[in-house]
Amino acid sequence: MPPRRRSSSGYRGVRERPNGTFYAEIRTGDEHIDLGTSETAHEAARAYTPDEQRRLLIDETDERAWLLWVARFPEDVVAKKKHFATCKTTQKAAKKENCLFLRADKAAKHAFIKAQIVGPHTISDNDDRWAD
Incomplete structure (x- = not known):
């Protein structure tokens, strides 16, 4: 340098x-x-x-x-490490759960749209389920 x-x-x-x-x-x-x-x-x-x-x-x-x-206070250090490990695990679980929910929601919307395209329309055009 x-x-x-x-x-x-x-x-x-x-x-x-x-x-x-x-x-x-x-x-x-x-x-x-x-x-x-x-x-x-x-x-x-x-x-x-x-x-x-x-x-x-x-x-x-x-x-x-x-x-x-x-x-x-060595117990505080151990508690701090345990706390952050728990937070990290909780965040990962929440993220995975949210991702699964979003996938299921998206799949349900796609199935709904396909059913509406194939079959007769049973809902109005301003229904919230059409929004994507």
């Missing part, structure tokens, strides 16, 4: 505006987080660094909290 290009300011995430001020932003895919505008590139870069460090600290804190929770 080629090295990342630095902007014209010389700092990562810091760009110069047409009016001569500098702004810092963090880009992740389609997301842009604006960190503010400064008079110099150096000031804008200083706004970029603490925000990134703060996000890393939050991530590390979340990870530590999760590990403590898992160590203290």
